[in-house]
Amino acid sequence: MSTQDDEQPIAGHGVIVRAQNGDVIRYDPTGLVMRLSDKVIADIALRLGQPPGQTPPAAATPKPATDIDHLLDGIDAWGITQDGDWLRFTARLPGAQGVRGFRRHIDGGATLGDGPGAVLGILGLGGPRAALATPGAPAFPHHITAPEDDIGAVGMAGIEPAPVTDRLEGLREATHEALVAETILHWQIEKFAPLPLIVTRVETDASASATDLARGLAVTNLLIAAGNLKSAAARMGKRAKILAICLDYALEHVTGDAVAYRDGMLATLRAVEQGLGALGFDRPLFVARFEAGLDPASAGAVLQGQWELAWNHGDHRLIFSSPSYPFARDAYDRPSDDARRRMAELTAAALSDGAGWRCPTLFLAEWEPGAPVIRVTAQADGPLVIDGGGTAGFAVTGAEGIVVEAVTLAADDPQALLVRVSQRAEGLRLTYAAGIPGALRDGWSLDSRTGTPLHRWALPAILPVHEGRHA
Structure with missing residues (x-):
């Protein structure tokens, strides 16, 4: 029988303050235990904005598994966990991604790729030609998405403002931006790297000049798409990052003024940068394709304007990925699916x-x-290469009967060419790839998934011929 009575303290337990109606402050191995009066409790409730006597709302509890099982009906999924409002799981789903991690919101919606890192955005801006798309979902249907507004990768076409949403959906067609995302994910697969979730959207309008594009609805909707990207990433507890803004606006500029094209595009870049900065994004990388056009007579000003922009774009982060002339096009200047x-x-x-x-x-x-x-004389990232013989895409204008006879590399400068013409004349202009294919490139190459090697071709140009220093 124990000799310890009820008043003898237990080791590690005790009373610090005791009143007539019981212990007020006790201690035990977990710490201090305080007993408060109803009046004190009511006072605390008032200070916290909770009416006396009202029970504080219970913390939200995850839906039980029986309530969310239907969200994964028909999906070969396993390792299912609930992370806040998201189901995260491993699954075998259609697409080139193979067995991989995915996520889906408990309220339903699209099944999304669940990779580490930021949610990336590849957005596009341009005229109606920029909305060209290949029917069908991309090769990574759960990793290449668009804002969930039932518009898809092709935006509002400048008709009305785009909806605001924080949800994403898969694509039914692949724009240039979606195909860029697909290429990046293929490369990630090949090097066993993570597959990011990528949001794509191209916004266009019918602006007849680059100046109009800068203040048109396409820019406004592009910024809405960027805001939707940021909101969708925040909904997943991730940050958003814009990988690039793809520009596709050149042949739509019909004013015939090269300087106006350059200045209008610079205004467009500024408008986009300012809008993205207000959303908290870094200054974006703009990527354009140099459009040569099929008719040099009608596209000359646009060609010259793009050349001016390539040389003089200030501190904007602008690069030209390629000229358009190496790619197969139809009579309406639209590239084939393989070319795209x-x-x-x-x-x-x-x-x-x-x-x-x-x-x-x-x-x-x-x-x-x-x-x-x-x-x-050229500026290039290495020695020049002439791919084939003949005129290599060079021609002369400004005098009747003068033609290009031969084009060779200069022996004294790896980034210079010698173009022999039939005779000298004043006022000549030398054109390269203006309405005809060019054959000048550098030594860079890449094996395309289409089976055709890719090269980095020279940009088209129209240059006045000056008297040389030693002529």
């Missing part, structure tokens, strides 16, 4: 290099001494 995939691969390659990507760019044409030879 190769364009996307070049855009993805340019993104991987960032501001260091440089297509060879011609900037000076001047007469050599004596013979009717024009020296053309």
Whole structure:
């Protein structure tokens, strides 16, 4: 029998303050235990904004498994866990991603790829041609998405403001931006790297000049898409990052003024940068494709305007991924499906290099001494390569009957060419890839998934021929 009575303290337990109606402050191995009066409790409730006598709302509890099982009906999923309002699981789903982690909101909606890191955005801006898309979902249907507004990857076409949403959905068609995302994910698979979730959207309008584009509804809707990207990422507890803004606006500029095109595009870049900055994004990388056009007579001003923009874009982060002339097009200047995939691969390659990507760019044409030879100087990321013989895409304008006879690399400069013409004349202009395919590139190459090697071709140019220093 124990000799310890009820008044003898137990080791580690005791009373610090005792009143007539019982213990007020006790201690035990877990710490202090305080007993408060009803009046004190009521006073605390008032200070916290809780009416006396009202029970505080209970913390939200996750839905039981029986309430959410239907969300994964028909999905070969396992390892299911609930993380807040999201179900996270491993599954075998259609697509090139293979067996991988996914997530789905407990309120339903799309099944999304669940990779580490930020939710990435590849957004596009341009004229009606930028809305061209290949029917069918991309190869990674759960990792390449768009805002859930039932519009898909192609935006509002400048008709009305885009809806605001924090939800994402899969794509029914693949725009240039979606194909770029697909290329990036294929490369990630090949190097056993994580697959990010990518949001794509291209916004367009019918602006007839680059100046109108800068203040048009396409820019407004692009910024709404960026806001939707940020909200969707926050809903998943992630940050958002814009990988690139793809620009596709050139042939739509019909004013015939090259300087106006350049200045209008610079205004467009500023408008986008300012809007994204207000949303908390870093200054974006703009990636454009240099459009040569099928008719040099009608596209000359746009070609010259793009050349001006390539040289003079201030501190904007702008690169040209490729000229358009290497790609097969129909009579309406629309690229084929295979050509669009190769364009996307070049855009993805340019993104991987960032501001260091440089297509060879011609900037000076001047007469050599004596013979009717024009020296053309370029800026490139390595020695120039002439792919084939003939005129290599060069021609002359400004005088009747003068033609290009031969094009060779300069022996004294790996980034210069010698263009022999039939005779010398004043007022000549030398054109490259203006309405005809060019054959000038550098040594960079990439194996395309279409089976056609990709090269980094020189940008089109129209250059006045100057008297050389030693002519």
